[in-house]
Amino acid sequence: MVTFKTRLSKISKTNGKVVLANDYDTSTSNIEAKTIQNIKKLHPFLCGIKLNFHLLLPLGSKQISRINKTAHRYGLQTIADIKLNDIGNTNRVTSEHLWNLGFDAVIANPIMGLESLKNLVKSAHKNDRGVITLCHMSAPEAKLSYDMEVKMKKKQQLYQLFLDWAVDSKVDGIVVGATFPKIIEYCNKKAGKKLSIFSPGVGTQGGSAETVLSAGTDFLIVGRTILNDKNPTSIAKALHLETLK
Structure with a gap:
């Protein structure tokens, strides 16, 4: 089997490094059909697709599986953005369900603690799946928590601790x-x-693709900037080309 990182790296060499945040709100109907349509229409300019918790809840397991199978048919990786954060057994059972539904990776909240995070990563890697953890979110109010000073072995800001844990847990x-x-x-x-x-937050939230790619971002997570545009294909293509510079 091939790891999540290897699969994502392979598709990004040709398709660029844009992950579509397919995060519609509750006013949107036919979520499954629109998601599959997005994959079919935008896949040449994407390396992956991210499905948020609020989008997954209205869908059944068969619908989610169909979405993941469609994405895989076009070579895209799929990420379950559920901010997973619980005790070890719950994390294990939850991630097993996600893998069975066809997801390639999960976004988790490291506030669960270092040992729980290490166990989640080990379990995911055994299944050739990936774990992506929060370090600092894009919303302005994220400063109130992720910039907090904490003291473990040393004083540092919370996002710095989360980065240390991310590296330690691989x-x-x-x-x-x-x-x-x-x-x-x-x-x-x-x-x-x-x-x-x-990095989420390009466009609608004010982030610049050029700036963050220069700063060290590897993958752009883009949702509303693409989905809400009159010509989403054009926007996706422009971002795709930006990541290939």
Whole structure:
């Protein structure tokens, strides 16, 4: 079997490094059909697709499986963005369900603790799946928590601790918002090639693709900027080309 990181790296060499955040709100009907349509229409400009918790809840297991199978048919990797954060057994059972539904990776919250995170990563890697952890989110209010000073062995900000844990537990990637390019630069310098940086927040939230890619972002996570545009294919293509520079 081939690992998540290897699969993602392979498709990104031809398709670029844009992950579509296919995160429609509750007013959207026919979520499965629209998601599959997005994959078929935009796949040449994507390396993956991210499905958030609120999008998954209205769908049944057969619908989710069909979405993942469609994505895989076009070579895309699929990420379950559920911010997984619980005791070890719950994490294990949850991730097993996600793998059975066809997901390639899960986004988790490292607040669960280092040992629980290590166990989740080991379990995922045994199944050739990936774990991406939160480090610093893109919303402005993220500063209130991720910038907090904490003291373990030393005083540091919470996102710095989460980065240390990500490296120690050998996660596949971290989420750092495109609205905080200096933090992306910090994480890139400290972690190097040990993990990939995934950045949401380009466009609608004010983040610049060019800026964050220069700062060290490996993959752009883009949702509303593509989905809400009158010509989503054009936007996806432009971002795709930006990541190939």
